[in-house]
Amino acid sequence: MSNQQKTVRVEPATMPAGGWGSVDDVKNALTGQNVVLKDTRLLLKQNKPDGYACVSCAWAKPADPHPFEFCSSGAKATAWETTTKAIGPDFFDRHTLTELEGWSDHALEDHGRLTAPLRYDPASDKYRPVEWEVAFAEIGAHLRACDRKQVVFYASGRASLETSYMYQLLARMYGNNNLPDSSNMCHESTSVGLQKTIGVGVGTVGLNDFKHTDCILFFGQNVGVNSPRMLHQLQEARGRDVPIITFNPLRERGLVSFTNPQSPLEMLTGHETVISTQYHQIRPGGDTAAIMGMCKVIFALDDVARESGAQRVIDVAFIQEHTHGFDAFERAVRACGWDAIEREAGLPRAALEQAAEVYCKAGAAMGVYGMGLTQHRNGVQNVTMLVNLLLLRGNIGKPGAGICPVRGHSNVQGQRTVGITEKPELAPLDQLKEQYGFEPPRDEGLTTVDACEAILKHELQAFIGLGGNFLRAVPETRLMEAAWRALPLTVQVATKLNRNHVIHGKAAYLLPCLGRIEIDRQRSGAQAVTVEDSTSCMHGSRGMAEPVAATLLSEPAIVAGIAKATLDPNPRVDWDAWVADYGKVRDAMGVTFPEIFHDFNERMWTPGGFRKPLAAAERIWKTPSGKAEFTTPDELPGNPDMDGGAGVLRLFTIRSDGQFNTTIYSNDDRFRGVHGSRMVLFMSEADMARHGLRQGDVVALRTNSDDGVERRVDGLQIVPYDVPPGCIAGYYPECNPLIPLWHHAKESKVPAAKSIDVLLERAAAVAAP
Numbered sequence: 001m002s003n004q005q006k007t008v009r010v011e012p013a014t015m016p017a018g019g020w021g022s023v024d025d026v027k028n029a030l031t032g033q034n035v036v037l038k039d040t041r042l043l044l045k046q047n048k049p050d051g052y053a054c055v056s057c058a059w060a061k062p063a064d065p066h067p068f069e070f071c072s073s074g075a076k077a078t079a080w081e082t083t084t085k086a087i088g089p090d091f092f093d094r095h096t097l098t099e100l101e102g103w104s105d106h107a108l109e110d111h112g113r114l115t116a117p118l119r120y121d122p123a124s125d126k127y128r129p130v131e132w133e134v135a136f137a138e139i140g141a142h143l144r145a146c147d148r149k150q151v152v153f154y155a156s157g158r159a160s161l162e163t164s165y166m167y168q169l170l171a172r173m174y175g176n177n178n179l180p181d182s183s184n185m186c187h188e189s190t191s192v193g194l195q196k197t198i199g200v201g202v203g204t205v206g207l208n209d210f211k212h213t214d215c216i217l218f219f220g221q222n223v224g225v226n227s228p229r230m231l232h233q234l235q236e237a238r239g240r241d242v243p244i245i246t247f248n249p250l251r252e253r254g255l256v257s258f259t260n261p262q263s264p265l266e267m268l269t270g271h272e273t274v275i276s277t278q279y280h281q282i283r284p285g286g287d288t289a290a291i292m293g294m295c296k297v298i299f300a301l302d303d304v305a306r307e308s309g310a311q312r313v314i315d316v317a318f319i320q321e322h323t324h325g326f327d328a329f330e331r332a333v334r335a336c337g338w339d340a341i342e343r344e345a346g347l348p349r350a351a352l353e354q355a356a357e358v359y360c361k362a363g364a365a366m367g368v369y370g371m372g373l374t375q376h377r378n379g380v381q382n383v384t385m386l387v388n389l390l391l392l393r394g395n396i397g398k399p400g401a402g403i404c405p406v407r408g409h410s411n412v413q414g415q416r417t418v419g420i421t422e423k424p425e426l427a428p429l430d431q432l433k434e435q436y437g438f439e440p441p442r443d444e445g446l447t448t449v450d451a452c453e454a455i456l457k458h459e460l461q462a463f464i465g466l467g468g469n470f471l472r473a474v475p476e477t478r479l480m481e482a483a484w485r486a487l488p489l490t491v492q493v494a495t496k497l498n499r500n501h502v503i504h505g506k507a508a509y510l511l512p513c514l515g516r517i518e519i520d521r522q523r524s525g526a527q528a529v530t531v532e533d534s535t536s537c538m539h540g541s542r543g544m545a546e547p548v549a550a551t552l553l554s555e556p557a558i559v560a561g562i563a564k565a566t567l568d569p570n571p572r573v574d575w576d577a578w579v580a581d582y583g584k585v586r587d588a589m590g591v592t593f594p595e596i597f598h599d600f601n602e603r604m605w606t607p608g609g610f611r612k613p614l615a616a617a618e619r620i621w622k623t624p625s626g627k628a629e630f631t632t633p634d635e636l637p638g639n640p641d642m643d644g645g646a647g648v649l650r651l652f653t654i655r656s657d658g659q660f661n662t663t664i665y666s667n668d669d670r671f672r673g674v675h676g677s678r679m680v681l682f683m684s685e686a687d688m689a690r691h692g693l694r695q696g697d698v699v700a701l702r703t704n705s706d707d708g709v710e711r712r713v714d715g716l717q718i719v720p721y722d723v724p725p726g727c728i729a730g731y732y733p734e735c736n737p738l739i740p741l742w743h744h745a746k747e748s749k750v751p752a753a754k755s756i757d758v759l760l761e762r763a764a765a766v767a768a769p
Helices: 021-032 039-045 072-082 089-094 105-110 132-145 161-174 188-198 207-211 230-239 265-267 287-308 316-322 326-335 338-345 349-360 379-392 412-417 429-437 448-455 475-485 555-566 574-579 580-592 685-690
Strands: 118-121 126-129 150-155 215-219 244-247 257-259 278-280 365-369 402-405 463-465 489-494 507-512 520-522 525-532 536-542 649-654 680-682 697-702 711-719 727-731 756-764
Touching: 021 126, 039 072, 089 126, 132 489, 132 507, 132 555, 132 756, 161 412, 161 463, 161 525, 161 555, 161 580, 188 379, 188 402, 207 230, 215 349, 215 379, 230 244, 230 649, 244 349, 257 507, 278 349, 287 326, 287 338, 287 349, 287 379, 316 379, 338 349, 365 379, 379 402, 412 525, 429 580, 448 475, 463 555, 489 555, 525 580, 555 574, 574 580, 680 685
Parallel strands: 150 463, 215 244, 215 365, 244 278, 365 402, 463 489, 489 507, 649 727, 680 711
Antiparallel strands: 118 126, 118 507, 520 525, 525 536, 649 756, 680 727, 697 711, 697 756
16 A cells, blocks of 8 residues: 555557457456446446536537547546445544555545544544544634635546536635635646637637637647547547647557447457557647747748749738737747757658648637646746747637637636636626625635745645645645645545545644545535536536445535534525535525626536537637737747756656546556556656666656755666657646646646756666566
8 A cells, every 4th residue: 555666567559549458448447446236337427418417528528429428537536436345434433544655646646535524633643534524613702713825725627517606606705716626737828828819718729619720730638548439539630630739748549549448349350440640749848849840840831832923832921810919929930940949849841831732721620738838947938839839820719710628627727717716806796796695705816826925934824635646736735745744724525535535733623525426415405506617618417326325415515514613604605505405505606707607507507518608719819919819939948947957858748548627536547558567757768778778767857946845756768669759748737746836837827847857876776576
């Protein structure tokens, strides 16, 4: 159970995404969590209009779903939540929290669902049972005694729209906008970059656009692991001979080939669909440079067309009518030299010319991306550069075209929609004031990075966590874990035990909640909730499994319990009525956000969801200029504040097939052929030879920084892999201790986990397993 060194088994990984490997994953997930046969039928209702929304990724739920509208990752998430394994109070009779700190992430969660509210007992170093009402009363007393500006209300990305709306209201009625969420760690670069360029902080692509696109550009998104159901749209596009051009440091299996598990013929014959028609293994952080190179080719092709009298390559009419800043952008592109582009992108000019030429032949193209674009020092710039590329050919606001950020957690985008944001200008504060008769705070709240800085300075008095594994997900792990123990109060709402629970504040409460898949019975009957997917569509979700324990409360009930114990009574907010009937919460959301949530209760079961208004998709630009903005990049380097140097390697963190965010389902990664441990380092054979290393050698990494803080990860075993020269890859969150807190995207403060300069040290030998 501990994090001791384990021997790694490495084998060739040549299987496609999907296929029999996916089927085996589903079987192993169900049997590993003791999910009984009758409960496997739940999977038939996953992502269906009359079923429940997957608790894993946020990919779109179609109106006409496949018979099995779930992937292996979604099946793992369902098994993880509906497991029959459970942690009762007697578990903590046997284990101290100091002991549990030595357990792996997988071992902690694999022990099953939490079933009773718990309070930390410092005398025994254990969690002890506490009555719900006592827990709420004590938490409320703590919070009333705190400085209102020194309390954080963090939200992971799984809580429903109803819970999230109640949570943001609790925070603002309490007195602050300290509402960081998991967006701060992944797609905040999207929210900032898209808002300033096209006037909305989310993507413009819908599922139907995949049926009409002529070209897909893919940047830094591992579809086979993070959103496998998207492979159906990609396969259908490839069936129409649509080119898919991928820019990613690793050759990910899901972007190489796919065997559809829903096709008996493909399963029997082993047929594979080639997904990427071009695959460019870009240097981590080289996205701005690569896109700059493609734009340079587009201008050169346009020059030729203009001189010959042929049809222009750039969409002149669109640019003149709908954009601002084009001339400055054109000057910057023409002035940029190919030597710098090739060096920073890690790609030859010919590769970028090949990509740009295909893109220019497409009548409608879309840009799809993930955290490989956002988690860099210049993450916001990467996003705005992709917008530039699309604007050049009018590829926003028409069928088959647009920008498509692929979100992670199942409702992370929806939480922002209903007001979970630290930015007061993005919340409907005037409407909340009128609706609920209080004065909302108007000052800027704390982002995730800001909250970490406050914790390190001992300037935070309480941390309330609505789900998630905050301490494991953030950078600067060693310093953060030490400072976390000095927090006066930590409160965690959770379904399973994780590291953020065993490392705790001085006063600590662990509040177990119902999962989304479980039946949520309240006074008015069984309740349903709603979520928003990556394409801005809202969906109803109805729990269908019996709760693992009768002692659990729903997330709305827990938020209401804390609110009633903490806030002065407000005659306009009936927390008990909201808990009794979530439809009343949705009615209140319709008053706060009438443009989005009018008639919410009537529309929530619309097949395929109903979409919130997206002005940019209609070519209405809610920017200061009233037009879509071309932006000029400040610089090409993707890692400008780490200077490199002799012996320095660029590390980028990755997820495995056996995990979703910080949840570790297993220590295996079938897509990369690694089994038995996550303490590995992927390295090219050329770099291994340069450093005198062989497969299985054990090394340590330390961050190449001069700020006086030693950041180090030991016990990493070398695995040869196809990685760009001078670069290495390691798993998140195991490599998070190497990320300085200050190493974040300049405008969005997203931790720059995809480009960290590190130095490598040899270890003496492999420890015994």
